[in-house]
Amino acid sequence: MIIEPAPAKINLALHLRRRRPDGYHDLESIFAFTAFGDTLRGEAGEGLSLTLSGPTAAAADVGDDNLVLRAGRALAAAAGIVPNAALHLEKRIPVAAGLGGGSADAAAALRLLNRLWGLDWPLERLAALAAPLGADVPVCVYSRTLFGAGKGEALSHWPHDPAGTPILLVNPRVAVATGPVFAGWDQQDRGPIDAAVPLTGLRNDMTAAAIVLQPVIADVLSALERGGEASLVRMSGSGATCLALYADDGARDRAAAALATSGWWLCPTHII
Template sequence: MREIAYAKVNLALHVRAREPDGYHRIETLFAFCEHGDALEVAEADEIILSVDGPFAEAVGAGEDNLVLRAARALAARHGVTRGAALHLDKSLPVAAGIGGGSADAAAALRLLARFWWLDADEETLCGIAAGLGADVPACVVSRTVRGDNRGDVLTPSDENWSGTPILLVNPRVPVSTPAVFARWDGLDRGPLGTAHAGRNDLESPARSLAPEVGDLLSLLGAQPGTTLVRMSGSGATCFACFEDEPARDAAAAALEAAQPDWWTLATRLR
């Protein structure tokens, strides 16, 4: 059995307040790409994980890997005694603002619910996911939804982004999410409306930590045919949505020629 850990993008992300516990109250519009990491499972006596792929070294297969944590949380919730040999092909960069670890954990929940023949609907999986990280419930759903509170309170969105050509680019600079949030200036710039009218309040603090983010946004914004250019999450991945796939592919070729060491993914939104 196989499951895709769909890459997450925040089409907009508004930071509304810093709470007394140190967490931040946000409003965001999640969307998901057609591509991502790949997770496979086979029979085993216990729950084990192996990892390969371009970014395998950055995540490892240790006990703190979110895939293992998700698998064990699901097994504990449903009293599962079977094992599972999980294999993760890690093709998404880490600490990149596109939900890599969260998407992997969500894929593990969806995959193992099928593999173990569990009576676990989406609501049940989201409940388990909430204990693994703020983005994990949205990654379980993996469709366009609005996220409130810490991004973990989900409501349907009436915005239809399905099929939109999108280009994701990361300058291969890891950015710490806590460090970016710590640099937020505390100014509430207003509520989230539509994605096009929105913003990402973490762009400025991310630029201060990684100037490459500003360079990347400028390059993406200069490409013909863009309809939305923004940073995703806390960075450093940025994205551009396009009018059509030829415009997206031309932009991908241009950026790969200009910055051959950067990571790119040309795909579509689900």
């Protein structure tokens, strides 16, 4: 049995630049990952199969179009082998939450099956294979802080490593589909991400459109700001999950305790 973590993806900043002729948007983002996430297990099997468990498994699709199975078939086809593996995914990441759950799971499948099938391909090769699976899957293959451009697949080094930073993830238990949020963007290019600018001077350009769809996101952001100890409060991805960064675990845990009666989903963790 091989075990592979699927860390949740967060966006410390997300700047939308323009809508492309292919329907995607050019964007710039600072991607980071948390110690919290899903867990994929795999072993030899007849054919390629997937079972699910965990607190968010009921909201996930286990059919043939599941990204884990698509990733496995893509890797087998590229390697010229028959895809034989029995996979089990423990789902903890909320679905349609701006945390890249499906992308993280697909990337974990590529890493796990790369080991199970003895391919020993480098992450760069897996990331190239991941691009057709979704814009966030390549960065999830690396699962470390990177700067992303293009659709998010043009990845490069980010000079400020936030690893170890305590973070509180808060989701008001609503799902937000990415497509409608992109459609609601006001199409205004407000400029690029600059590594010389502090995180607090950057943005998530999807926030306003997400709040129109789910106004409770504004309540989450306000509650995190009112706590007073966060160094950064921001929505992640297309929402509805919001994040707050803290100087130490104590400050993060006090913030979580203050929201304990909110009814929202809370996850105190740290950036990896």
